[in-house]
Amino acid sequence: MSVDSRRLLGAVCLVTGAGSGIGRSVSQAFVRCGCHTILVDRDDAGLEATIEEVQMDPKLYTKSVMDVLDDQAVEQLVEDIPKQHGRLDFAINCAGINGKDCLFHDEPMDEIDKLLNINVRANIVLNRAEVKAILLPKPDLPFNPPLGISALELERRTKLAQSFKGAIVNVASECGYRSIAGIPGSYTISKHAMVGLTRVMGVKYGPLGIRTNGVAPGLIHTPMTNSTPNRDGVFLSIPQRRIGYPHEIADLTLYLCSPESSYVNGETVLIDGGSSQT
Numbered sequence: 001m002s003v004d005s006r007r008l009l010g011a012v013c014l015v016t017g018a019g020s021g022i023g024r025s026v027s028q029a030f031v032r033c034g035c036h037t038i039l040v041d042r043d044d045a046g047l048e049a050t051i052e053e054v055q056m057d058p059k060l061y062t063k064s065v066m067d068v069l070d071d072q073a074v075e076q077l078v079e080d081i082p083k084q085h086g087r088l089d090f091a092i093n094c095a096g097i098n099g100k101d102c103l104f105h106d107e108p109m110d111e112i113d114k115l116l117n118i119n120v121r122a123n124i125v126l127n128r129a130e131v132k133a134i135l136l137p138k139p140d141l142p143f144n145p146p147l148g149i150s151a152l153e154l155e156r157r158t159k160l161a162q163s164f165k166g167a168i169v170n171v172a173s174e175c176g177y178r179s180i181a182g183i184p185g186s187y188t189i190s191k192h193a194m195v196g197l198t199r200v201m202g203v204k205y206g207p208l209g210i211r212t213n214g215v216a217p218g219l220i221h222t223p224m225t226n227s228t229p230n231r232d233g234v235f236l237s238i239p240q241r242r243i244g245y246p247h248e249i250a251d252l253t254l255y256l257c258s259p260e261s262s263y264v265n266g267e268t269v270l271i272d273g274g275s276s277q278t
Contacts, residue, residue: 008258009034010141012085014078016068016126017094019046021222022171025246026092026253028053031060033254036085040077041095042067068095068122078129087138089166090257091130093123096171099184112186119190124197127168127212131205134166160262165209167257170198171249174218174272191216195268202266211265213256218272220244239274 013030017023019041027050030037037060041047044065051061062085066073081088096119100111143161145154175183176191194214201212219235221243235241252271255261270276 008141008254011035011089012038012081012087013090013092013257014038014040014081014088014130015092015094016040017096017171018050019043020050021094022217022220022246022249023092023094024050024053025250026094027061028056029247029250029254030090030092031056034060035090036060036062038062038064038077038081038085040064040066040068068126069117071125074122074125075129078126078133082133082136082138087136088130088133089138089141091126091134091166091168092171092253092257093126093169094171095122096190099187101182101184104185107184107186115184115186116190116193119187120193120197123170123194127170127197127201130168131201131208131210134168134210135208157259161259163209164211164259164262166211168201168210168212169253169256170194170201170212170214170268172198172214172216172268174216174270174276176214176216176268177270177276198268199266206265211256211261213261213264213266214268215249215252215256216268216270216272217249218244218270218275220246220249222246237275237278238272239278242273244271244273 013035015023015027015037018027018039027037027039039047039050039061042065047063064077066077068074097115099115100107140162143158145157172194173191175188176195179188198212198214205212235243249271252269256264
């Protein structure tokens, strides 16, 4: 990866949806970079698999089995992170579900409500709690500038590092920018909302030193997408002629939390192999 992982040492990161798919890979990436990572998922077995798959160092993770629909539990968890770990620097919101494969007017309203509650409302609660925790006073992280830069650039980068309070990354989707045949309408609506939430957070909290960005994956090899109808046909429509992998989303997420992305804020980055360009 291009991100200098030394610059994330000593940070504390929260990852929701850490028990599978993109959330699993993101969790493993941040632990690998030396962040103490709080792993959140309602699936305890999934969290254990995330931990065991890479033999995580017990000093670098905390497991929390929780349903993100529980507002009080979510708010308490985020509030307790600075108390227990001294700080919160990064929050990666991966938790989400897909809808039923049917015409929009056939989607049951109770299923639409459930999807919007998890994919949108829970992420609103999380983002609001996360900024409060990130803004609490904390020591600056160690700053390891790149080698071979000029004195002027070193001074500039040092000032930027000192003004940076933390980063939030929301997981949206290619469906946050367009409606795709075969994808449930409620899912597409929810991911458009995630793009909007990310823009709001970037504008409101950028002046306070928090950068909020999103990632918008296309078809990625996860349990959620493995049941996609006509996957082989979908592959042919992707310019790279392949499906993406969770580690590719994790690498982009690391970048969006790193000093290398210091002027990226309020943006949701498509990572779809070029499929949105066809």
